[in-house]
Amino acid sequence: MKPEEAWEILVAASQYADAKLRFVAEAITSAATGEPMPELLQNPYVNPATGLPRLVHRSCRRARG
16 A cells, blocks of 8 residues: 555544544554554444444545545
8 A cells, every 4th residue: 555545544543433533543543553444444434323324435535445
């Protein structure tokens, strides 16, 4: 994966979770060392506050496939 692609994925995850990019980066780093991923980031397509689906941004579709 190119650094630019990784950056796009970080930004997309931050936007979908409505969380600061720093929080997302820290969560991913922690998960790589065995910590559980925060619930907020476990499913970026569902808003944890409402349980309703989020809209999928085009950059996420590109990053996934």
